[in-house]
Amino acid sequence: MGTLYQPLESTIQDLKVTIHNTSLVFPSQETPKKPMFLPNIDQVLNFDVQTLHFFNANPEFPPEIVTERLRIALSRVLVPYDFLAGRLRMNQESKRLEFDCNSDAGAVFMVASSELTLNEIGDLVYPNPGFRQLIVHENIDILEKDDKPLCILQVTSFKCGGFAMGFSTNHITFDGISFKTFLQNLASQAFDDDNNNPKPLAIVPCNDRTLLAARRPPRVTFPHVELLKLDVPIGEELNAKVFETLQEELDFKIFKFNPSDINSLKEKAKDENTPNAKITSFNVVTSYVWRCKALSYDDENNSERVSTVLFAVDIRPRLNPPLPQSYAGNAVLTSYASATCHELEEGPFSKIVDLVSQGGKRMDDEYARSAIDWGEINKGFPNGEFLLSSWWKLGFSQVEYPWGKPKYSCPVVCHRKEIILLFPNIDDGKSNNNDGVNIFVALPPKQMNKFESYFNKFLLD
Structure with a gap:
């Protein structure tokens, strides 16, 4: 049960990528x-997120045709997503970040090629530093030094006819759910009907971000121990480097649960003493990872040290009234669970799952509104031992383009010991293969050894 992920072959870090053309794309x-x-949830997310989407060769859609289709599709989709062609700016009157929806600024479109085939670049699941070559987001020669685009799309073709679609977007533009909607809409605009007209949008986005504005006056009705107040001068934006670790040597490994492993964890989580625990795949995997991470961190073997795991919760269905599922911004808040190391090591697994379950249930309408109002009064970030970031169920690889679905979609991974990533398997066509999960962990060597030891130990309990 549970294994250490073994890459299929050696990793090639130099993908031999050449950028051929860089241009600006404007709304059609x-x-x-x-x-x-921009509401308070957005205000603290001023950093870029890179994602990659790999496609096998399709004889009907060679890379040059795909590239032109994507250029046109991006231009079309910039109409409903007009903010993507604009820029982020500080409103000096309100002292808040806002989007300047200015179509004259444009999104960036890059055309590139690799000297390798898709098979030659190696295992797509295994995080490869070379993947950063597939989405260049700094020092773009057609832009002024201080011009920061909100959206960059790089299409890189491989010798085999396959290609990678790389996106860099400021996190303020989308959360994972709204980015999936954006991809569905981009794909829809890459299709043409018999008269060469675009198909309708897959989902009309809701761009009204005032739906998540703070209440007036703000009412903070919970203590919000999961949020850390920072002393930032009024009008000065938060620095995204708060999320980054100090420069240190980190090992990284991928731990893997297949569907039967997850079902076994669900069985282990069942207990008549915790009848209200929500035993989901996410909750049991989060609980297991939290247990290992907390105990690997505990160098002094302090059994009374309190560990806090953070995880994102989609608040769209939890608000009253519910937020539209098509809301095109960030509609996730950080929930948490806390326990002592003694409880995590010696307590029943069912209790740990119950704590994670309670953390999710805590995020109702009033708690979410209180957290948003907290951001109106304070400047700060989520506060915990580590954040578990899940790309597992976002479904980027299920988006249907004219040339087919992606072979695999993934984030460009940055090694941070405070963030553990969950991401899916490559869907090989088997009905349940994609139900498994890969767990990406980056830790200092001593902590990594302890994490792996606990990971194996608890599987045998």
């Missing part, structure tokens, strides 16, 4: 120039 129709309000 005129869009109004206007500022866009």
Whole structure:
């Protein structure tokens, strides 16, 4: 039960990528120039996120045709997503970040090629530093030094006819759910009907971010121990480097649960003493990882040290009234669970799952509104021992393009010991293969050894 992921072959870090063309793409129709309000959830997410989407060769859609289709599709989708063609700016009057929806700024479109085939670049699941060559997001020669685009799309073709679609977007633009919707809409605009007209959008996005504005006056009705207040001068934006670790040597490994492993964890989580625990795949995997991570961190073997795991919760269905599922911004808040190392090591697994379950249940309408109002009064970030970031069920690889679904979709991984990533398997066509999960862990060598030891130990309990 549970294994250490073994890459299929050696990793090639130099993908031999050449950038051939860089241009700006503008909305295909005129869009109004206007500022866009950004709620408090967005205000703390001013950093870029890179994702990659790999496609096998399709003889009907060689890379040059795909590239042109994507250029046109991006231009079309910039009409409903007009903020993507704009820029982020500080409103000096309100002292808040906002989108300047200015279509004259544009999104960046890059055309590149690799001297390798898709098979030659190696295992797509295993995080490869070379993947950063597939989405270049710094020092773009057609932009002024201080011009920071909100959206960059790089299409890189491989010798075999396959290609990679690399996106770099400012996190303020999307959360994982709304980015999936964006991809569905981009794919829809890559299709043409018999008269060469685009198909309708897959989902019309909801761009009204005032739906997550703080209440007036703000009412913080919970202590919010999961949030850390920072002393930041009024009008000065938060620095995303708060999320980064100090420079240190980190080992990284991928631990793997297949569907039967997850079902076994669910059975282990069942207990008549915790009848209200929500025993989901996410909750049992999170509980297992939390247990290992907390105990690997505990160098002094302090059994009374309190460990806190953070994880994102989609608040769209939890608000009253519910937020539209098509909401095109960030609609996730950080929930948490806390326990002593003694409880995590000696207590029943069912109790740990119950704590994680309670953390998710805590995020109802009032708690979410209180957290948003906390951000109106304070400046700060989520506060815990580590954040578990799940890309597992986002479904990027299920988006259907004219040339087919991606072979695999993944984030470009940065090694951070405070963040553990969950991401899916490559879907090989088997009905349940994609139900398994890969757990990416980066830790200093001593902690990594302890993490792996606990990971194996608890499987035998």
